[in-house]
Amino acid sequence: MALFFRPPLPPPAPNSFVPPDVDTINYFERTVIRPLQINLRVDNLNTNNNPTTPQPSSQPAADVIPTLVAMEANITNLQVETLASLKSYADAAKVSAPITPPPPPPPSKPPQPKPPLKRNLLPQAVIQTKGKTDPKSLPSFVDLVTTLNKSLHEHPKHLHVRVVGVKWTAASNLVVRAQAPSPSALVNALKAVQASITSNLLIIKDIIPNTRWSRVTLSHVFTGKEPDSPAYSPEALHEELSTHNPNYTSLIIRQYPSWIRNPKNFTNGQTSSISFAFEDPDGTCAQRLIGTSLTAFGNLRCTLKAWVSPKKTAQKP
DSSP: OGGGSOOOOOOOOTTOOOOOOHHHHHHHIIIIIHHHHHHHHHHHHHHHHOTTSOOOOSHHHHHHHHHHHHHHHHHHHHHHHHHHHOOSHHHHHHHHSOOOOOOOOOOOOOOOOOOOOOOOOOOEEEEEESSOOOGGGSOOHHHHHHHHHHHHHHSTTOTTOEEEEEEEOTTSOEEEEEEOSSHHHHHHHHHHSGGGTOOSSOOEEEEEEOOOEEEEEEEEEEOOOBTTBOOOOHHHHHHHHHHHOHHHHTSOEEEEEEESSOGGGOOTTOEEEEEEEEEOTTSHHHHHHTTOEEEETTEEEEEEEEOOOOOOOOOOO
């Protein structure tokens, strides 16, 4: 039975770590040596119980022994090579550590939305007309663009201006978009050729740049309502505010002050609120004015507030 024992292992090197090769050796003993021992015991038992049975030849054992010796030698060589390759406990830990799966890839970033494309906004101007006109009687877009471009091409100072398109608003005003250096240059060019599109049905009141407007409310304004006089008109309100308020004068007024409530319902000596609109491309003018006060008809408590559209009351049938 001494043949089945492993030869002694060489002494470990200094500061070395013996790798966990016990599992390999146990597997070899469990799958090769122990079944062979059991077979030999069974053969001996059969021989003792049945003397007439010829003893099994020892040839099988002689065939197996060299194989076992060679396998033991391979295991020993493997241990020696492993010990020689290890230089520290860290190396031994790497050898004995279980294989861990690679970490999952980091989650992919969601696709970033593309920034909106900046449109090439051409200068625009508004041709304000007097009164509302029947849309059916207004000139067509093609006729207006053709007439304006022809007049601009014939004008010596505005050859570089070319109208691209037009559209009518609900108030019968004409919005014109054109290739021009600036909105003010477009306004000057349209004023120079406005006679070409003026007719009995299209009476031009003013031509202004199509810029953003802001609207504010001014409270506690005397209405001027008396038994023998009506409430102040928009022109009178505008003149009063322009005379006594530099902040109001610095604004480009686009809609004169007007009463929010119906002036016919005012009582004598009453105060009420008015609203007016002015050019405010970035909205900063309105933010600066809201909360301040203006003087109107001797009243210093007229306060500017943000515009709120009045609620429409349902009419009785």
